[in-house]
Amino acid sequence: MFRGAWLGLLLALIATPVVAAPMNAFRESAVTNPHGLIAFVRQQLDQAGVALQPARERELLWGMGTAAINSNDDAALAEATLRLDGLATVAHDPVAAAAAGFLRARHDIANGLGDGLGEALKAADKVLGESDSEVVAWARFQLCDAYALDEKPAKALPLCQQAVAAYRALGDDFGIGDAENDVGIALATLNRVNDAAAAYERSREYYARAKAEQLVVMVGDNLAQMYLKQGRAREAQALSEASLKQELATGRISDALGSSTNIARAEAAQGQHRQAYARMRAAVAQARKAGINGQLIDMLKVESQLAEQAGDLRQALADEREAAQLGSAFETPALRAIEVELEQRYATREKELRISELEHANELKDLQLKAAEAETARRREQQQRQRLVNLTIALLAAALLLIVGLLVLLLRSQRRHTAELQAQTLRDPLTGMANRRAFQQRAIELLGRPREASAPLHVLLLIDIDHFKSINDSIGHPQGDRVLRLLTDYLRGAVGDASFAARIGGEEFAVLCPQAGLTAGMRLAETLRAGSAALALPKDLPVDKLTISIGVAQFDGVRCHDLSSWMRAADLALYSAKSGGRDQVVASKLVG
Structure with a gap:
């Protein structure tokens, strides 16, 4: 799917260069011809060498990165x-940093790696206070x-919205x-x-x-997703197909992949479930x-839904499991290979530049030797200084490689730590069950x-849990925690x-039942209530019965129109169950 962030002006592959705003010279071509732009930038960097002006180098590298x-x-x-x-360090350029x-x-x-948002905030802080509008x-x-x-x-x-205003003040329609x-x-x-669709139209x-x-065609793929939600599947498919044709042409x-996913959704919305499923399987493989x-990860979830609609339940479950596994894997061998390739490329370029400098110095020395024998002493002294410089450069290069290696190791450690922390934020530490945050994410996604x-x-x-406070007060919190774990183990196996x-929170649990309907939901609730009451409690646990x-509520899209109103309806039903004597199931009066 086109996200709009990394765009640029048309690639200047013609003879006359174009004077452009800082950082924006290649924003359109970074999208419409990314491979061509990368090749063009590398050619410019190689030809200019050390003579390249810092501002031009920064502009070229930004275009290359976005492409x-x-x-x-x-x-x-x-x-x-x-x-x-490197440019930021050498030229003291905060914009390059x-x-x-x-x-x-x-x-x-985009790839679910590390703290991307933290990186963006640090980057924005580097140019905070810049006077250039x-x-x-x-x-x-x-x-x-x-x-x-x-x-x-x-x-x-x-x-x-502030960015819109800033670009409007500059008269920058593209921005x-x-x-x-x-x-x-x-x-x-x-x-x-509806508001999102209006923004995409603008x-x-x-x-x-x-x-x-x-770019008009590409944003159409985003608009297509809104059309799908508005029930305009045929129009959505036409927009995504136009975008896909263009994206395939530019590599x-x-x-x-985003456009193919949207086309599959549109086909499914028109009842073409098997065709949509086949398209999605091909996109996932790619x-x-x-x-x-x-x-x-998101594509696997879509494929899982389409597999279920097509009757391939085994594949639907496999897709969900693979998506979960990918969500927890932040570091890949591919990334490590890329880092090695980069180090080799960078070292090769530096070596070529040093060899060129040394060859030029040797030619000058030969000319000086032919000019006069009187210059011999001076030339020897110059050679000694040059060797000292080369030694210094070699030592600095070795130190730089060591620092880069240490930074890579630190980054990998931080990524692993971040992955562990993210996993912990979605799990209740006492019971190991999903916590409130995980519930809210799943509910909003549903x-x-x-x-x-x-x-x-x-x-x-x-x-x-009925009378849980009295359980804690009478037998102590450690025993109360045992009760929570017993109920958690039962619920985990019983909900399916x-x-x-x-x-x-506390002694309160929630169960999401997608597309279950009120009858099935009430049946599950009654099963859970009866099963809890029939639990065989350990003999050393001083509780007679659990x-x-x-409280049960179904999402009708009218009175229960968002997560907040849905939970409020279920909470009122739960209150009725508690006030009506406990140990019972009550459906929300807001339903039906």
Whole structure:
């Protein structure tokens, strides 16, 4: 799917160079011709050598990095970020340092690696206070894009709107198109479908004003997702097919996979389940082959849904398991190979430059020897100084390689630590069950999926242990914790694979039942209530019987129209069950 963040002006492959705004010279060609831009930048860097001006080098490397992200070329991306880091140090250029940080952030967020948002914030901080309005607009947009891609719409939206205003003040229609596209992404994440569609339409309008027709087509793929949610599947499919044709022509693998996914969804919405399933299997195979794991996770979830619709339940379960495994794997052998390739490429370039310098110095020495014997002493002294310089350079190069190696080891350690912390934030430390945060994520994801009108409604169960406070007060909190673990073990096995159970606080639990319908939901709730009461408690646990009360609510999309109203309905039902004597199941009066 096109995300709008890493764009540029048309690649200047003609004879006359174009004077462009800082960082924006290649933003359109980074999307429309990424492979060509990478080759062009490498040629420019090789030809210019050490004579390249820092501002021009920064501009070229930013274009190369954004093109590398769009074409999934991790080697080119690593080369661009490393050279930007070096430029930032040598030229004391904070914009180059920010550019390297924004590129790493975009890559890490897209591939689920490390703390991409943290990288973006550090990058924005490097240019905070810049007086150049074009640099300010550029940095604000990059931060807005990072929040949008990291699915933090509440923080992305004001930043993206500020970016729209900044680009409007500059009269930059292309930049407005970029920022409006991210406004649409943030609104879509908030499930504000109509508002998101309007933002995407505005983005297409400004790209058209900038004569960036390919970008108009690409944003159409984002608009197609809103059309799907509005029930306009045929129109959505047409937009995504136009975008896919263009993406395949320019070699943008990641964007092409997003368009293929949207086409499969549109086909499924039109009842073409087997055709949609076959298309999705091909797209997943291509994503797996390309190693695009961050995008592959969402694609596997879509394939799982389509497999279930096509009757292939075994594949649906396998896809869900693979998505879960990929979600916990942050470091891959491919990334390590890219790092090695980058180090080799960088070392080779440095060696070539040093050899060229040494050859030039030797030619000068030969000329001086032929000119006069009187210069012999001076030439020898110069050679000694040159050897000392070479030794110093070699020592500095060795020290730099050592530092790079240490930084790589530190980065890998930090990534592993981050992965462990992220896993812990979704699990209750006492019971090992999913916690409130995991429940909210699963519920929001469930409510965001398109649902056929004839399908049964989603059902929510809120469960509370009866008289739990008195259990804690009478036998102590350690024994109370045992009770919680006993109930957790029972619930985990009783709800089945189709439902999702979580401990959302204290003695309160929640169970999500996707497309179960009220009758099945009530039947499950009664099973859980009776099963809890019949649990065989350990003899050393001084509790006679364990009972629970359950409130049941189904998501009708009217009175229960979002997660907050849905939980409120279930909570009122639970309150009725508690006040009505406990050890019973009550359905919400807001349902039906």
